[in-house]
Amino acid sequence: MNLVYLKKWTESILNYFNMLIDNYTERPPLGLMPKYIWDLKRFYQVCEAISNYYNAGKKILISWIEEYNELIEKINK
Numbered sequence: 001m002n003l004v005y006l007k008k009w010t011e012s013i014l015n016y017f018n019m020l021i022d023n024y025t026e027r028p029p030l031g032l033m034p035k036y037i038w039d040l041k042r043f044y045q046v047c048e049a050i051s052n053y054y055n056a057g058k059k060i061l062i063s064w065i066e067e068y069n070e071l072i073e074k075i076n077k
Helices: 003-022 035-055 062-075
Strands: none
Touching (some): 003 035, 035 062
16 A cells, blocks of 8 residues: 555545544543554654664664554454
8 A cells, every 4th residue: 555645635634634633612521542543643753763773774663563463454344
């Protein structure tokens, strides 16, 4: 899956939620961010960290690779 497309898709979902909230005359109290959006944001962070270390020629932590694999499974469900 294209990371740029996935990022744009997540941003459009966030914009949609913001639009829904803006349409309320009385705003409800803030709740939790949906888990799948949190997972997508974390996925981007992990990908960026891996990419940065790869481009710098540094050793990539195994825990990052494991988290990447866990998140990609959640996202692809």
